[in-house]
Amino acid sequence: MSHSADLHKRRLAAVARGVGSTISSYVAQAGGGTLTDVDGREWIDFASGIAVTNVGNAAPKVVEAVRAQVERFTHTCFMVAPYESYVAVCEQLIELTPGSYEKRAALFNSGAEAVENAVKIARHATGRQAVVVFDHAYHGRTNLTMALTAKNMPYKHRFGPFAPEVYRAPMSYPLRDGGLDGAEAARRAIDVIEKQVGAGNVAAVLIEPIQGEGGFVVPAPGFLPALAAWAAEAGAVFIADEIQTGFCRTGQWFASEHENLTPDLITTAKGMGGGLPIAGVVGRAELMDAVHAGGLGGTYGGNPVACAAALAAVETMRELDLASAARRIESILVPALVAINDQDQGIAEVRGRGAMIAIELVTPGGNEPDPLRTAAVSKACHDAGLLTLTCGTYGNVLRFLPPLVIPDADLHRGLDILREALRN
Known part of the structure; x- marks a missing residue:
């Protein structure tokens, strides 16, 4: 049994089930653009603890x-x-x-x-x-x-x-x-x-x-x-x-x-x-x-x-100058997501500003929210080592909130995982 699996077993016996988590792995260390779990597995962080770790998870200052x-x-x-x-x-x-x-x-x-x-x-x-x-x-x-x-x-x-x-x-x-x-x-x-x-x-x-x-x-x-x-x-x-x-x-x-x-x-x-x-x-x-x-x-x-x-x-x-860094992240994320959108009839819109960007998923060729595909894509990202979050009144929005200090290489790696998850 992995250390995360053992911790999850302890959690089920101790933590109220009304407290949910996006993934079932347990973090040992985090910083910059990645998280590492107790089993040594690395995750690219497109969540920032829900827009909290703008300066990273362990900023030196x-x-x-x-x-x-x-x-x-x-x-x-x-x-x-x-x-x-x-x-x-x-x-x-x-x-x-x-x-x-x-x-x-x-x-x-x-x-x-x-x-x-x-x-x-x-x-x-x-x-x-x-x-x-x-x-x-x-x-x-x-x-x-x-x-x-x-x-x-x-x-x-x-x-x-x-x-x-x-x-x-x-x-x-x-x-x-x-x-x-x-x-x-x-x-x-x-x-x-x-x-x-x-x-x-x-x-x-x-x-x-x-x-x-x-x-x-x-x-x-x-x-x-x-x-x-x-x-x-x-x-x-x-x-x-x-x-x-x-x-x-x-x-x-x-x-x-x-x-x-x-x-x-x-x-x-x-x-x-x-x-x-x-x-x-x-x-x-x-x-x-x-x-x-x-x-x-x-x-x-x-x-x-x-x-x-x-x-x-x-x-x-x-x-x-993390305001400029957020604009740089936008300049990488948005064109990549628009290119994905051009190939995917199930994406209705790319929207947001700075390092607060999202795609809304709908039935192909229509405008009906598609929460099932949204959840499946997010899970596929998690399985491949990219931490993403969903949101939206209809549960059909994938949101991207990387730390503002994320290296460009991690952004590109995350986008590659997302492309594959959407394709599959």
């Missing part, structure tokens, strides 16, 4: 910063006895996020927690309750964020009741919404909001600039700016959920920059911490400071070890 911080102290709770690194991470968020207005930031543990706190801030600042989200959205697995998330299985099924005052508007999904341009799709969404909710009741409009779990959906140009303009006119807070798209993933520091958006609030996590759990909410000072002292926080929020990792990750992103 992150390792060094974490080691040094652990030797000093692992925890005091910033709400009890504060420390400089929390302040420094907030300063970096203020500097890096779009918008020249005065900002404040607060730190948390996970993306879902960041989203919950952004909603809390918006409700407190506006005195309103309604939150508008979109078809195909994913915002987390806590009770409020399950309400905000659009997909039932596996995220919401039999976990209700969910938090109230959440309303869903139609998303701009160019492949599937009849060719509406951005302005038309925005008018459709705004019409739903105004009819079903009323502009004066909306505390926040919450949206991913590029949807993640929903299928790497890139809205038509103009859709996001039109929503942001409507929110400003309505007195609602425009929140960009940049948890999966942030920190150089799409070829800019934040995906909002692709359309010159300046959201009122931005939520961050994933790539922010170099692999350690840390999240943030950053935005307009008048909104962030509207909440009373003690109204925001949490025991572990902005943990000093995670803050050290985040500062080192940002330093690595600057030094290696």
Whole structure:
């Protein structure tokens, strides 16, 4: 029996089955563009721990910063006895996020927690309750964020009741919404909001600039700016959920920059911490400071070890210019995938930005989602040593999220495996 098989046997006896894994091998070491399991098998990494290890799994500066911080102290709770690194991470968020207005930031543990706190801030600042989200959205697995998330299985099924005052508007999904341009799709969404909710009741409009779990959906140009303009006119807070798209993933520091958006609030996590759990909410000072002292926080929020990792990750992103690296990855992935698409009638679209790229699989010559082939292709990739993830409301999207430090040779090797998996 292999070591992975032995570990899997132990897992079945110890870990709740509701916690799934993409592969059944167990990782011993990871870095750059590859993972190595406990049996010595190597995997090319097109997952990045779901867009977390942008700087790699063991970036030297992150390792060094974490080691040094652990030797000093692992925890005091910033709400009890504060420390400089929390302040420094907030300063970096203020500097890096779009918008020249005065900002404040607060730190948390996970993306879902960041989203919950952004909603809390918006409700407190506006005195309103309604939150508008979109078809195909994913915002987390806590009770409020399950309400905000659009997909039932596996995220919401039999976990209700969910938090109230959440309303869903139609998303701009160019492949599937009849060719509406951005302005038309925005008018459709705004019409739903105004009819079903009323502009004066909306505390926040919450949206991913590029949807993640929903299928790497890139809205038509103009859709996001039109929503942001409507929110400003309505007195609602425009929140960009940049948890999966942030920190150089799409070829800019934040995906909002692709359309010159300046959201009122931005939520961050994933790539922010170099692999350690840390999240943030950053935005307009008048909104962030509207909440009373003690109204925001949490025991572990902005943990000093995670803050050290985040500062080192940002330093690595600057030094290696990982936004440019993401654009280089796009310049390799997209032409290769378009060439595959030209030979495969079961691929409806290649889409995404930077190192956040996907293909949507459909019935050949049609537009019906093909989740069975998607799962089979992904499994064939795994069997051949390429770690891929699926996503999409219909389970028919293969997404590619390589670390931004992946060598070109590993990208090409991964593409070769993918071609063979699709062909077979």
